[in-house]
Amino acid sequence: METIKVVVQGALGRMGREVISTLCREPGMQPVGAIELKASENQLRLPDGSATIPFSADLDYILSRCQPDILVDFTTAQATMAAVRTATKQGINLVIGTTGLSAEELDEIDQLATAHQVGAVVAPNFALGAILMIHLAKIAARYLEYAEIIELHHPKKADSPSGTALATAKAMAAARGRPFSKPPEKGALDSRGRQIQGIAIHSVRLPGLLAQQEVIFGAPGQTLSIRHDTISRECYMPGVILAIKEVTKHKGLVYGLDSLLGL
Numbered sequence: 001m002e003t004i005k006v007v008v009q010g011a012l013g014r015m016g017r018e019v020i021s022t023l024c025r026e027p028g029m030q031p032v033g034a035i036e037l038k039a040s041e042n043q044l045r046l047p048d049g050s051a052t053i054p055f056s057a058d059l060d061y062i063l064s065r066c067q068p069d070i071l072v073d074f075t076t077a078q079a080t081m082a083a084v085r086t087a088t089k090q091g092i093n094l095v096i097g098t099t100g101l102s103a104e105e106l107d108e109i110d111q112l113a114t115a116h117q118v119g120a121v122v123a124p125n126f127a128l129g130a131i132l133m134i135h136l137a138k139i140a141a142r143y144l145e146y147a148e149i150i151e152l153h154h155p156k157k158a159d160s161p162s163g164t165a166l167a168t169a170k171a172m173a174a175a176r177g178r179p180f181s182k183p184p185e186k187g188a189l190d191s192r193g194r195q196i197q198g199i200a201i202h203s204v205r206l207p208g209l210l211a212q213q214e215v216i217f218g219a220p221g222q223t224l225s226i227r228h229d230t231i232s233r234e235c236y237m238p239g240v241i242l243a244i245k246e247v248t249k250h251k252g253l254v255y256g257l258d259s260l261l262g263l
């Protein structure tokens with residue numbers, strides 16, 4: 001089996017560091033280069049101390065020099081799109097975890113990946129438990145009339161509501177073919193969260209939290225809660241590794257891990 005060569009963009013970020021550590025341990029994969037806005041040296045020492053790899057803020061330079069099979073990106077939407085435009089031209093496949101990409105940006109990723117015959121997996125959540133939470137919520141959505149979502153994250157999170165909460169609400173409404181109902185309410189209604197398809201999404205940002213989400217369904221006389229807790233960023237790594245293994249089998253955009261997991 002040939003070793004899969006991977007460059008990581010956002011290499012000094014919280015996710016980028018975790019990805020590089022995981023790649024060092026993963027048989028059949030090798031981190032061969034790293035891109036980071038604040039790269040000050042031209043080599044990055046791998047966390048296991050086994051080697052150093054080329055390191056720069058210059059995307060073109062690292063991709064041309066390292067010739068990876070895959071670019072993994074956990075940065076910002078702007079940095080992601082710059083990487084997509086350059087990497088697809090060079091025939092490099094993409095695994096993207098950056099959240100907050102617009103529908104237009106996803107369309108552009110699909111067009112560029114298709115035109116250059118490479119795969120691009122974009123997953124707003126790589127945690128397998130979170131993907132299963134959404135899958136189970138889609139099943140329950142067909143049977144229960146009322147639902148709300150509470151998402152809880154660390155205070156450095158850039159977006160609110162989270163991309164996962166928005167995607168969950170949209171997937172739940174699509175699964176039932178119509179928006180959720182709002183129960184008749186009384187009293188002051190100035191704190192009911194972001195309304196998406198009849199679902200109120202409540203965002204909590206507190207030190208001590210990493211990422212959690214609870215989908216609560218209501219019906220007369222009963223509730224059903226489906227909850228996922230992220231304990232550490234390790235939870236994202238099996239999903240990232242799966243995407244790295246699978247991405248080269250596809251041409252164009254693969255959005256989310258559902259199809260790769262057979263859901």
Ligand SMILES: NC(=O)c1ccc[n+]([C@@H]2O[C@H](COP(=O)([O-])OP(=O)(O)OC[C@H]3O[C@@H](n4cnc5c(N)ncnc54)[C@H](OP(=O)(O)O)[C@@H]3O)[C@@H](O)[C@H]2O)c1
Nearest residue numbers: 010012013014015036037074075079097098099124125126
């Ligand atoms: N899909 C998932 O499962 C998942 C899970 C967790 C997080 N995320 C998403 O992943 C992204 C990164 O999260 P994080 O927690 O790792 O954030 P982070 O710690 O802020 O890391 C992002 C890193 O990317 C760097 N960066 C920004 N622009 C860049 C550019 N043009 N070129 C190269 N590097 C650049 C940042 O540098 P500076 O600090 O200098 O700006 C930072 O080191 C966010 O969108 C987050 O929502 C996705």
